[in-house]
Amino acid sequence: MEAVNEPVVVLQNISKKFGGIFALNQVTFDLRNEIHSIVGHNGAGKSTLVRILMGAIQPDGGEIYLNGSPVSFDSPREAQENRISMVWQELSNFPNLTVTENLLMQRFVTKANGAINWKASHDLCKQFLQRLSLDIDPKSMMGKLSLAQQQLVEFSKALSYDPVVLILDEPTSALSFREQEILYEKIIKIKSQGVAVVFISHKLDEIMTLSDRVTVLRDGQKIFTKMGNELDKDSLVEAIVGKPSERKKEKIRNTGQRDVDSNTGLILEVKNLSLERRLEKVSFSLNKGEILGITGVSGSGISDIGKILFGIEQDYTGEISLEGQPYKSLTPQDAVRQGFGYVPKDRKEEGIIPGMTVGDNIVLSTLKQIYMTGFVNNRIRDEVIYRIMDIIDLKPRNPEIAISSLSGGNQQKVVMARWISKKTRVLILDEPTRGVDVGAIGKIYSLIRDLTHQGVSVIVISSEFEEVHSVADRMLVFNKGKIVGEIKPASSVWEDAFALAIK
Amino acid sequence: MKFRDSKFISFFSNLSKNGVVIIFIVIVIALAFLTKGKSIKPSNIVNIMLQTTTIGILAIGMTLVIIDRGIDLSVGGVAALSSAVGAICMTKLGVPWILCVLIMLVIGTLVGMINGFSISVLKMPAFITTMAMLKITQGSAHYLLGGTTIFGLPEIHSVFGQGSFIGIPVAVWILLFFTLIGFLLLKYSRFGRELYAMGGNPKAAWIAGINVTQNRILIYAISGFLSAVAALIITSRIMCAQVTIGDGSELDAIASAVIGGVSMAGGEGGVLGAVAGTFIIVMINNGLNLLAVSPYIQTAIKGTVIFTAIASDVIRRRKELRLKQ
Numbered sequence: 001m002e003a004v005n006e007p008v009v010v011l012q013n014i015s016k017k018f019g020g021i022f023a024l025n026q027v028t029f030d031l032r033n034e035i036h037s038i039v040g041h042n043g044a045g046k047s048t049l050v051r052i053l054m055g056a057i058q059p060d061g062g063e064i065y066l067n068g069s070p071v072s073f074d075s076p077r078e079a080q081e082n083r084i085s086m087v088w089q090e091l092s093n094f095p096n097l098t099v100t101e102n103l104l105m106q107r108f109v110t111k112a113n114g115a116i117n118w119k120a121s122h123d124l125c126k127q128f129l130q131r132l133s134l135d136i137d138p139k140s141m142m143g144k145l146s147l148a149q150q151q152l153v154e155f156s157k158a159l160s161y162d163p164v165v166l167i168l169d170e171p172t173s174a175l176s177f178r179e180q181e182i183l184y185e186k187i188i189k190i191k192s193q194g195v196a197v198v199f200i201s202h203k204l205d206e207i208m209t210l211s212d213r214v215t216v217l218r219d220g221q222k223i224f225t226k227m228g229n230e231l232d233k234d235s236l237v238e239a240i241v242g243k244p245s246e247r248k249k250e251k252i253r254n255t256g257q258r259d260v261d262s263n264t265g266l267i268l269e270v271k272n273l274s275l276e277r278r279l280e281k282v283s284f285s286l287n288k289g290e291i292l293g294i295t296g297v298s299g300s301g302i303s304d305i306g307k308i309l310f311g312i313e314q315d316y317t318g319e320i321s322l323e324g325q326p327y328k329s330l331t332p333q334d335a336v337r338q339g340f341g342y343v344p345k346d347r348k349e350e351g352i353i354p355g356m357t358v359g360d361n362i363v364l365s366t367l368k369q370i371y372m373t374g375f376v377n378n379r380i381r382d383e384v385i386y387r388i389m390d391i392i393d394l395k396p397r398n399p400e401i402a403i404s405s406l407s408g409g410n411q412q413k414v415v416m417a418r419w420i421s422k423k424t425r426v427l428i429l430d431e432p433t434r435g436v437d438v439g440a441i442g443k444i445y446s447l448i449r450d451l452t453h454q455g456v457s458v459i460v461i462s463s464e465f466e467e468v469h470s471v472a473d474r475m476l477v478f479n480k481g482k483i484v485g486e487i488k489p490a491s492s493v494w495e496d497a498f499a500l501a502i503k
Numbered sequence: 504m505k506f507r508d509s510k511f512i513s514f515f516s517n518l519s520k521n522g523v524v525i526i527f528i529v530i531v532i533a534l535a536f537l538t539k540g541k542s543i544k545p546s547n548i549v550n551i552m553l554q555t556t557t558i559g560i561l562a563i564g565m566t567l568v569i570i571d572r573g574i575d576l577s578v579g580g581v582a583a584l585s586s587a588v589g590a591i592c593m594t595k596l597g598v599p600w601i602l603c604v605l606i607m608l609v610i611g612t613l614v615g616m617i618n619g620f621s622i623s624v625l626k627m628p629a630f631i632t633t634m635a636m637l638k639i640t641q642g643s644a645h646y647l648l649g650g651t652t653i654f655g656l657p658e659i660h661s662v663f664g665q666g667s668f669i670g671i672p673v674a675v676w677i678l679l680f681f682t683l684i685g686f687l688l689l690k691y692s693r694f695g696r697e698l699y700a701m702g703g704n705p706k707a708a709w710i711a712g713i714n715v716t717q718n719r720i721l722i723y724a725i726s727g728f729l730s731a732v733a734a735l736i737i738t739s740r741i742m743c744a745q746v747t748i749g750d751g752s753e754l755d756a757i758a759s760a761v762i763g764g765v766s767m768a769g770g771e772g773g774v775l776g777a778v779a780g781t782f783i784i785v786m787i788n789n790g791l792n793l794l795a796v797s798p799y800i801q802t803a804i805k806g807t808v809i810f811t812a813i814a815s816d817v818i819r820r821r822k823e824l825r826l827k828q
Contacts, residue, residue, distance in 0.1 A: 312710070336712030350710050353703035355770040364700055364711045371693030418711060 005032045007065075008164055008196045009053065009084075014062035016048055019438075022220040023048040024059070029222070031165060034212035035191050037199045037228075039240055041498050042464060044217040046200055050167055053198075054086055055079040067164075085163035087154050087171060095143025100125040102142050103157050128160045129153070131193065132186050148179035152186055159190065166190060167198040172206065173299030176277035184210055202297035203480075204233055204502045216240055237503060241495035264288040266323075267457045268309075268426055273318035278304045279481045282318070286426065286459060289452045293472030294461045296501050301481040302461045303345060306428045309459075310342040311335040322426075336365065341419030341456075343412070345430040351415040352403050358414060359385045359399030365418040388417045392447055409440025416447060419456075427451060430461045445471040465501070469494035477501050526762070526783055534790035541793050542786075549672065551782070551789050553664075553740075556674040557733040559781040561752055562759035563685045564726030566777040569760050570689075570702045571722050572769030573629040577618060578756055579749025580640030581730035585610040586737065587644040590653040590744030593660065600657050608731045614640060615727020619720035637753070645746045652745040656738065664740030674736045678778070681729065685774035694718065702770030758809040759784055766816050784808070 007030040016024040024045045029038075038046045051057045053064070055073025064071050066082060073079040076086075093102050100122050109120035125138040134152055142150060151171055158166055168187065172180040187210060191197050201207055207214060211228035216239040223239045238244075268286040273279055278301040286292050296302040307313035309320065311329030320327045322338060329335040332342065344350035353361055362385050363370055370381045385399045392413040403411060412432060419427050429448070433441045448458055448471055462468045468475055475487040477500040485500040534542040541547060561578045568575045589607040592598040598606070618636055621627045666673040689695040697718055700708040709715050730749070738744050763780030765772030787808065791801045 310710075332710050333712045333714050342710060344707075344710055349704075350706045353700045353707055353770070355703040356699060360696060360699070363696075364708070364713070367693045367696055367713075371696070374692055374694070375687070376691045376693075376696075 005034075007032050008067060010063075010065040011049070011053065012063045012065065014049065014052060014059045014064075016052065016057070016059050024052075024217075025220045026062070027217070027220070027222045029215055029225070031196045031198060033191065033194055033196050035187060035197045035199055035210050037201065037207045037211040037214045038217065039201070039204075039207060039214060039236070040217035041240060041495075043219075044240075045220045046217055047169075048220075049217070050086070050169065050198065050200065053079070053165075054084065054167065080161070083161070083163045084165040084167070085158040085161055086167040086169065087151075087158050088169055093142050093150060093154065095141070097142055098139050099129070099136055099142055099145070099153055100138040102153060103128060103138075103160065128156045131159055132156055132189055134186075146179065148175050148182055151175065151183060155186060155190065159193070159195070163195060165196045165198065167200070169200045170202065170298060171199075172201065172203065173297075175299075180206065202299075202502050204236055208233060208236070218242065233503060237499045240502065241499050264290075268323075268327075269321045270305075270309075271319045271321075273305070273308065273316060273320070275301070275304050275308065275313065275316045275481075277481075279316070282478075282481075282483055284476055284483065286457050287473075288457055289455060290474070291448060291452055291458045291460060291472045293468035293475040294459060294478065295463065295465055295468050295475055295497055296478030297463055300463075300478040300501065302463070302478050303430055306342060306430045306459065306461050309335070309426070309428055310340055312342075336422070339423060339425030341365070341422065341424040341427040343415050343419075343427070343429045343432055345434060347408070347411055347415060347435065352411055354402075354404045356403060357400050358389075358394070358403050358406065361403045361414050362388050362399070362417050365422055369422075388420050391420055391450070392417045393443065407437055407440070409436040409444065412436050412440070412444060413447065416444070420451065420454075424456055426457050426459065428459045428461065431464075432460060432462065433464060433467060441467065465494045465498045469497065479503065527779060530783060530786055530790070534786065534793075538790060538793045542790050547789070547793075551785050552675050553672055554785045554789065555778070555781050556672075556678045557736050558752060558755045558759060558785065559678045559778045560681055560729050560733045560736070561726075561756035562763070562777040562781050563681055563774045564729035565753075565756040566685070566760045566763075566765050566772060566774050567689075567698065567722045568629075568726050569757070569765050569767060570698055570769060570772060571719060572702050572705070573622065573719075573722070574633060574757070575615075575618065575723060575726045576630065576633040576753045577614065577636035577640060578726065578730040578733075579752040580637040580644070581611050581614050581727050582734035582737065582749035582752065583644040583746050584614070584640040584647075585731040586734040586744040586748050587647040587653075587746070589734070590656060590738065591647060593657055594653055594655045600659055604735060607734060608728060611731025611734070612724050612728040615724040615730070616720055618727065619723030622723065623716045623719035641746065648744065648746050650746075652743050654743045656742050656744075660739050661742060662739065663736045664738075664742075674740070677732065677736065681732070682774055682778050689773050694721070698722065699770055704770075754809075755781070755784060758805070758812070761809065761816065762812040764816075766820065767813065768816075768820060780812075 009031040011027065011029040013026045013028055014024050015022065015026055027045065027049060029049065038049065040046050048057070052059050054076045055078050056076050071082065073082070103125050104121055109117045109124055111117045122138040129136055129138065132152060132155060134156065136145065136149055136153065142153065145153070172183055175183065184206060187197060187199070199210060208228065208231065213225055213227055214231060214236070215225040216223040216236070218240065264287050266285050267288045270285065271283050273282040282305070294302050294305055304313060308316050311331050311334050314330065327338065329338065329340070335342070353364065363381060366384060370377060370384060389397050389399065394410060394413060403414060406414070416429070432444055436444065445467065448460065452458055460468055460472060469489045472489060475489060475497050476483050477485040477487060477497050479501050487497040564578065565575060585607040588610055589603050592603040592606055593600060614636065618633055621632045622629050662673055663677065664674055668676055689698070697708065697713045700711070700713060701715055701718060705715065734748065737748050759780035760772065760777040761767060761780070762783055763772065763776030763778070765777055784805065787804065788801065791804065
């Protein structure tokens with residue numbers, strides 16, 4: 001297309017190392033009045049590149065030019081002052097306030113006496129909304145709008161600061177498939193107003209439709225920048241994950257002694273599971289003692305599987321059976337009683353009890369066994385706690401210290417440990433390594449493997465394809481709320497799964 | 504301004520950690536000096552202990568509620584209602600006394616359960632729900648009593664407020680009994696552990712499979728039950744029932760808990776602290792009375808004490824949070 005105009009921003013030979021490993025290695029990237037997509041798998045360097053542009057982190061090497069002159073931004077604020085804006089992946093608005101208040105916070109139109117001039121403020125808000133031809137009432141409550149509309153208000157807000165560069169970080173990941181269409185149209189409109197748009201997404205379809213140019217990153221290297229109309233899906237997938245012949249065969253996992261016997265029988269069977277806007281007719285089964293990976297990029301609906309099975313999400317359709325019996329759980333408590341365990345994605349908000357000790361956090365789901373009479377049996381309590389601390393290899397081995405003094409990895413092990421002492425039949429882990437230090441990731445996965453030897457069947461829900469590949473017996477790949485493939489790590493590489501997830 | 508590092512702040516934050524004991528000792532010594540020994544006479548100490556009983560019992564229930572991040576403003580109204588019903592049963596209806604006592608306890612528990620149900624099942628906010636319940640119970644008590652005081656309770660009823668056992672008033676025994684139960688419950692029972700978990704992180708407790716709904720109903724039921732126990736002691740002490748019986752007691756109970764180290768943010772504190780907190784409040788009241796300080800300024804002083812307790816709690820929490828980061 002007509003990407004012949006002058007570059008607004010040029011990132012020249014940018015390098016950045018984290019702990020001796022190149023997150024970005026000599027990457028050059030230029031941006032014009034266009035929609036320029038950056039694609040790559042987790043850890044490819046997308047977010048590092050964008051954060052350098054936003055001034056959130058400093059590059060180790062390379063130059064940044066804005067309109068031809070060299071610049072360096074020490075903070076996102078400085079980038080914003082130079083008219084570089086970003087719309088974040090998670091919505092961060094005030095649902096209890098009107099659209100006008102959200103859009104004009106801190107810059108209302110005021111009367112001579114200092115009071116807010118509501119009529120003028122609403123009018124100004126309307127003007128901003130009209131730049132994207134949005135038919136949204138400025139007086140309506142933000143929380144009453146659909147997610148797509150809220151996202152569009154965020155776009156309007158970003159545009160109201162007159163940016164020359166607008167970065168959109170996975171703006172469609174929380175939206176339904178239909179809502180995404182509306183957003184695309186508006187993104188094109190933003191470009192037509194002279195804004196250079198950086199678009200980050202995992203969804204190849206939308207990248208193909210929207211992009212004037214596409215830059216592919218893999219392991220901190222730029223693979224290429226190409227015009228959108230020169231690309232087809234297969235070559236894009238190949239660029240992101242490497243050619244099938246290049247995918248190292250040694251990465252095929254050696255399952256070792258782990259003898260997966262699929263004749264152990266089914267423990268869990270899921271048929272035609274659907275959840276409005278999130279999941280469509282999902283069917284799968286879990287064998288006894290198996291580790292099943294459920295993988296997909298953000299917004300693919302994988303988290304919802306865990307929430308449904310554990311009774312957090314209720315409004316689904318479909319059938320679930322547990323060891324042949326129909327299963328339906330109305331609350332987590334109910335799910336626990338039927339032998340489920342769950343490690344939530346958000347450890348701080350849903351996992352740990354911050355005010356309590358390590359020991360108390362460990363026994364939280366085992367209270368019934370330890371307090372059989374209603375009151376504590378200290379002998380059993382200590383026995384359970386020390387046994388579990390040994391199983392999870394917790395250091396320091398001290399149950400009396402505060403849970404909040406542990407590292408993220410150790411906290412996660414404690415949350416997992418809750419389900420060890422229970423008669424847990426199916427353990428569901430949602431993003432078990434999120435916010436966990438690199439050294440602890442391996443330990444968490446070996447703990448998962450140990451659990452299966454005790455007869456626990458495990459579902460690992462994760463968008464870290466490489467990690468799941470290293471631990472799971474089978475991987476189900478989700479794309480747009482559907483299962484699009486099943487990968488056996490024993491006979492394929494993780495890139496195969498990722499290729500399916502983004503196709 | 505270096506507000507965060509000032510000595511002022513660290514004074515406050517230390518105050519609430521080991522605060523109860525320190526405040527306690529300071530107040531005892533100061534009052535003993537100021538009243539020239541009158542405050543530590545045995546007769547006055549018995550007096551203080553008697554006054555501590557009712558608020559202390561309410562403070563135990565309040566402690567459970569506040570640990571769960573809630574509040575129970577209805578305790579005074581519940582006490583008034585159960586004493587009104589009890590007195591009517593005893594005098595006008597001629598119901599056997601022991602049955603009347605039972606009826607009073609049942610009423611308290613039932614109202615507490617309604618509070619708990621509304622808050623945990625219907626997800627109504629605790630503050631406004633229990634405030635409404637305060638008005639409902641107070642108004643009903645007023646109506647039942649017809650705006651008058653009911654005298655003529657049977658002689659045996661005086662046992663709770665006026666009797667004594669091995670030289671110690673029965674009311675004090677009752678307080679000690681419930682303090683012990685509360686302490687054991689919080690420290691050693693499964694219910695206690697679950698309660699702290701619910702207060703520390705409600706969502707995580709729910710996901711860990713704890714029966715949050717049932718526990719929460721139980722907490723408010725206990726608070727209601729203890730309100731009725733307090734009503735028994737008060738009616739027994741004054742041998743009549745009147746609507747003003749529990750007036751303002753909810754604030755005293757909350758203040759006791761907070762002074763005693765129960766955090767309004769939930770998940771922290773215990774009944775021993777709360778009962779000690781009651782003691783402090785009562786001692787200050789008592790000392791100021793002995794010193795013949797104007798009752799108007801007494802109210803202001805009590806307010807200042809509560810204010811200080813909450814400020815030190817908030818500042819300490821913030822400091823701890825900073826240390827972690």
